[in-house]
Amino acid sequence: MRVLLAQAVSPIVNTSPPLGLGYLGAVLERAGHEVLILDGGAPYAEFTTESMADEIAAWRPDLVGLTLTISFATHTYRLISQIRRRIEVPIIVGGAHATILPEEPLRFGADMVLRGEGEIGILEIMEYLEGKKGAEEILGLSYIGPDGKPVHNPPRPLIK
Template sequence: MMGLRILLVMPPTESAIKRVVGATGPPLGLAYLASMIREEHDVRIIDGIAEDLTFEDVMKILKRYDPDIVGITATTSAMYDSYAVAKIAKNLNENVFVVMGGPHVTFTPELTMRECPCIDAVVRGEGELTFKELVDAVDKGRSLKGILGLSYQEENGKIRNEPPRPLIQNVDEIPIPSYDLLPMGKYVADGPPSER
């Protein structure tokens, strides 16, 4: 098998949208990240919300798949659920590289890594190019120094923030999202609860 095993995770969390509508939208950010690296690496996505997973389920998937890198998406309302996934991953394999991205951690990378020392790095802003460079560096055993848009823990425990990455100018450079890695049938709602 080529490359690394990489698991991208939308953590199990309470979703008001799913409760009201009956379904959520696909985590397109994770699907875009997968498209950036899947030619060279074995990538899987789990959507804890759409698949109604428990943390126990996530643990079983992590145990079976035994990834080299776990990428977790983090919204403000799901931060502690994201931390829980990071802790599960590190408890199963202390050498797994745990990276988090999303709107919340973009603005709070130091706080995020202080609150949850299981997180090795935070991708800030648009993640596609930063995540690809991070995966390449981990795969080749290179330093993370100089990867724009990345915050990470150095060996001495200090947190280093690399400069921000400029926004992607030509979005056509990004491959289409890896919809085939998502449980697409779970995102179709039957209509409002009153019509069911």
């Protein structure tokens, strides 16, 4: 499957690459998935929110994963909105802000939130998308249940 991982565009220049996305990308590639990482916070990044959404739609991913920190929150939510206008694709959000406030990204259009460390959970998300696993089986996952209410699966233990 094709997975696009991204950090939203922000006026705050981030001189550190999004290591979490790199870790997830490496785990996904090792499992045989095709991965593209877009860093809208990088120095000299020439993306706007709209052009990043265009790039995401053009790549036609099977899953979009976005990192969410407090400083990028409003920009991430704008990006989700722009992606939704261009392509129908599952969107999962992770990161510190999403872990602390998992219902917020769900209100702003994310399909799923992966709380805590994502290296194991992202592989289980891929199994879920392939129909091999139920959402209720994935530790650390938050999503909107069939009754329209948020569901928060038990947390995943930290990686040792």
